[in-house]
Amino acid sequence: MDLNILWYLVPSVVMFAAGVYGFVTRKNMIAMLVSLELILNSADLNFVIFNRFLFPDSMEGMVFSLFAIAIAAAETAVAIAIIINIYRAIGSTDIVETNKMKH
């Protein structure tokens, strides 16, 4: 018994499914962001896994993961800035409450 590609992919799938569940069900925007990080991480992991097991000679998967991490960081920073701003405006981080922005 040795670790092959499937071993690593299964936790990634679970992360992804959990992320989807969280994103759909959470009302707090920060919690949604947490779920989003899960999904992103599962994708990053997949890049790396496929790179390692199927194309060990090259490193594109890793490079893309690096980019993804950088962009995720940027995105999170902006998202959090926005959330804080919304909180200032309406006193809540509840996604349902943000409808108030329309009025």
Added chain:
Amino acid sequence: MFGNILIWFVIIPVLMMAGLGLCRNSSMAAIRTVMVVGSTILLALAIWLCVDFLALRAAGNDAEMLFTGSWMWYAPLNIHLAVGVDGISVLMLMLSAIIVFAGTFASWKINPLPKNFFLWFALLSTGVFGFFISIDMFTMFMFYEVALIPMYLLIGVWGTGRKEYSAMKLTLMLMGGSAFLMLGLLGIYWHSAPEGGELTWNILEIAKNNAVDPSWQNLLFCFTFVGFGVLGAMFPFHTWSPDGHACAPTAVSMLHAGVLMKLGGYGCFRIAIYLLPAAANELAWIFIILTGISVVYGAFSACVQTDLKYINAYSSVSHCGMVLFALLMLNTTAMTGAILQMLSHGLMTALFFALIGMIYGRTHTRDIRQMGGLMQIMPYLGVCYMIAGFASLGLPGLSGFVAEMTIFFGAWEDSDLFHRVFVIAATCSIVITAVYILRVVGKLLLGKVQDEHHWQLTDATWFERLSTVTLIACIAGIGFFPNWINETIQHSFLPIVQAIQNAI
């Protein structure tokens, strides 16, 4: 490009818009100056074009289109800005110029936002002129849309009554027609050249190639005819017309009934019939039934209306139905009659709407039950209204008679029972027309004054007189000397009738 006279018909309205843009919103004098100068130049240009055209024809230039020019616009789809006119387009340009001219004076005191009103008005004219000079289907369609869109705002903002509803209805129905039209035009484009040839939007080339597959023609004919027919108020797609006209401001009603509805008829023969002659022969009967219904139905509907504008709108349904009806007879005489009817209806409806606007501006009602005896109070407007009415019911010496008679004599050339029945039904409309016209004249102008307040009203002002006199002069001009127009039109129909004959 700027050496071609036709291009200027589009450039001048655009310049007018630019000029209006420079005016201050409050400066009525500047706005009026721009409009009057612009529309006068357009009218002069149209007359010049007409004279030039006739001179060229007299000199023996027998080309199908004169003053042609073509400039590539979008190469991948072979779209050109292609212009050219035959006798019919020249007359249509003339009609448009006259009505723009009259419309400017009819909306002399438009309120509020005069600048914006005239901006849209000029844009509308751009579309109309562009449509008539184009011989490239795509450009034609584009100008058609340019003419339609301002209508929404003009009615929605400056209209009266249920204006938003009417504007929306008018725009949506006409856009629905455009959708059909676009399909039809695209279909024609994809079949515009024989296998392997270069596809083209140019009407003349398509007609020359005559490559539209017969099995496709029927479908495309229905699309294009219905598409243009909606604008020509064909039964049962006419209901935008009464509401739209009733709510539109005066100049817009004039331009819409006077010119825009003509776009429908013009497109019907220039594209549907000319480019798809086989289908025209085969399917004419369906549309003869529909337009025949339009003619009688519109006239009967007009008999019981009480709003002046509704009466005229239904009358337009009847008269424009006559245009399409005559076109579908597919012979030179009837089609010539159709064009004459377009000109005649354009002028006389414009006159009607102008007068209704003037009367409404004074009495603040369009309900004929609340008015009466206006002839005593405003004799000038009353006489003009009567002249318009007589033109509408086909009095000899005015344009309506010439048009209707040409149509009837042309339509009578088909001797089978089907055509006979429908032609007789259509001729009956002249009696019904007399009924509703006299009903209005009797209630509105003659008899006792209904409302004592009306005694304080005044007769026409100078700009109103100018507007009406221009139109009446043209109506009487056609009525008295129809033959030169008739010959010009007949000559222009030769290639079209030839195409129809070849397709049988």
Added chain:
Amino acid sequence: MVGNIILYFVVALAIVIFSIMAVTTKKILRAATYLLFVLIGVAIFYFQLGYEFLGAIQVAVYAGGIMVLFVFAILLTHKPNANAAPLGSHRKIAGILASVIGGGLLLWALFTMPMLETSEGVRSLSDAIAGGPDISMKMIGRAFTGTEKYQYLLPFEAVSVLLLACIIGGVTVARKR
């Protein structure tokens, strides 16, 4: 070898458990903490797969940077004893359905993918690591600063611009007016 497997099981279990807990817990701060564990687990996987630099970045950026942001944000917006409002049950059911069906489908696809019939498909981790070169910082640096094939100068610069934009955007958005 066995250590590797044991490590794998520990980490995999942690990732599975903590990711599920992160999305089900009611307290947001806890969710962030569980996410931190998951991120560290993922970083360990990166190490295990032989991408040390990536793992380091994961720890530094995610566990170090982003998590701090999260915690600050949560503390800034958190009202004491304000738990997340109870969810509508149909939304919950839809979420469960979506995740279960989606996850199930993915798992099914994983276990039935035709690649498993090939030799690459069943390659073991040690073979895979042995099959590839060691990834040195030099290689990574070359990859990011060259313009040849498999070199990524342009995206790199694009990301730097993005980050700059982000900094400015973040400051602008969060600034008190």
Added chain:
Amino acid sequence: MGVTLPILILALPFFMFLLLGIGGVKMSRKVAGILGILGMGTTMTLAYIVAFTYFFSGDPAFILDGVRQQFQVFDVTWLAFTEKLVVKIGFLLDPICAMMLVVITTISFMVHLYSWGYMEGERGFQRYYAFLSLFTFSMLGLVVATNIFQMYIFWELVGVSSFLLIGFFYRLPSAVSASKKAFIVTRFADLGFLLGILTLTYFTDTFNFVDMTSNPMNVLAETGGATFMGASVLTWAMVLIFTGGMGKSAMLPLHIWLPDAMEGPTPVSALIHAATMVVAGVYLVARMFPVYCVVDASMTFVTVVGAITAFYAAVVACTQIDIKRVLAFSTISQIAFMMVSLGVASTGGVGDGHHYTGLGYMAGMFHLFTHAMFKALLFLGAGALIHAVHSNDYTKMGGLRKYMPITHWTFLIGCLAIAGIPPFSGFFSKDEMLAAMFNNNWIWGAWMTMVAGLTAFYMFRLYYLIFWWEENPDYAHHKPHDAPWQMSVPLIFLAAVSCVAGFIPFGELVTWNGAPYHIHLEAPVACTSIIVALAAIALATKMYMKKNDLPTKFKNALPGLWTAAHRRFYWDEIYLFITHKIIFGCISKPIAWFDRHVIDATMDGFAKVTQKVSFAIRGMQSGNVQAYVLWYFFGALALAFITWICLL
């Protein structure tokens, strides 16, 4: 003959119309009146010159070997429908045209002159003269038409001038509705005319009268024996064309507009609704006479319509109270007389062997001429009476002979002329007509003799009720007096013409083929008609000369008949029913309703459905990110599922 005079004859009245119509507002009444009268006088002079040149110059263009020719003075293209069907405007000079030129211009001039007195003080005096000029122009254009389409053009124009003049007092609702009725009824008839022209010219390929009438058998041949519903197409065409004539000439059942048309000013009634426009139908049949003769059925139709109308109108005339209506019905009856006369004529050969064949035509035209004169006289006389008494109603008159001697004598001459008493003009023309009828079929002769008797009766009833009977006590306050000279001169002139017109050798001048025709009185016919007329006059004298209760008794004896006749046999009610109940109520209103509530509602329905659907799916665009993710995710799943299905 040059073209100048004929063109001037048409152009002058039209110019006067424009001048008075546009410039009239700025003119004083006097200027406008004098201009109108001068213009008309000049036109009359020109018309006389043309007519006399035609009849008496002996120019071979006009008369060749003793046969009068049809001469097209000019014929210019107006509108070319097709290469062959070309509408021209021209001037055709032939006997009936020349005669009509004289009749129209004379009466029009008399009416112009008369109106100067009659219309004095009316508002719109200038407009009135403008309309009179327009009418004269249209009527002249109609009679000089070289082709049937030109005739149709001017036919419509006279219709509209008639509309304008009937509605001259447009403040009165009754005048407005009368003018409307006149226009619409004649318009309806013109529809038939138009269809007839369409049908006829479809086969002949020409509008020209000369082409059609010079060889009528060709016309028949060109239709190629086509039939429709049992009758030949040519019959249909001719009957349809005659429908137009029925409308203008107020034949049953299209007569209803004429009595109402009396709402117009009385001189107008004299000009348009007695002397000129209403005989347009007769003129039309005369114009197309050879073609009518080709198809017997159409001729029979003309005769039967004429005979029924003549009798009907005569009966109704006996019961009317309004003097102008009596005259109107009398006009209908007399025109019907002419129709019958034309109907019994035919295009036989020339010469004594076929003496009677063309007699009806000649007699009809003769009567047209004499009738125009004496009927105009009667109407103008009635105008003078109305002017004096300010009422149309004979119950407000009575015993006027002492107050208005000129009117009395001229009116009497008119009555004698229409009654057919020699030596007044009506006797001669009526006698010729009756002779023609008797010759065709004695039934027509007898029937029309009876109508002639009725004519004498109702005319003298009218005469006695106006001038004898008993004086209206109102005269004490308002003493009626004779009209001013402008009105008396036309009366005297027309009376003089009525006295002598019978001696014009009409047969030498106007016959259907231009060949002269010698008139000689038919003693038996003449005696019968004189006896019948005298008897009728005697009866009228007995009943109406002095106030007595005979009329009341008579009325009470036949109450149903009297009321029915008084109400004109309910034709108006029938028409009202058809127009209001059926056309407005059962066609127009439902169509308008259908338009609003079915077609428009369908269109609105499309809009509503679209709107409903958009509202329904608007919830999906809620702005809720989580919902979007769900949708997106399920969509991706569905795609995966589909891919899977496809891969299987």
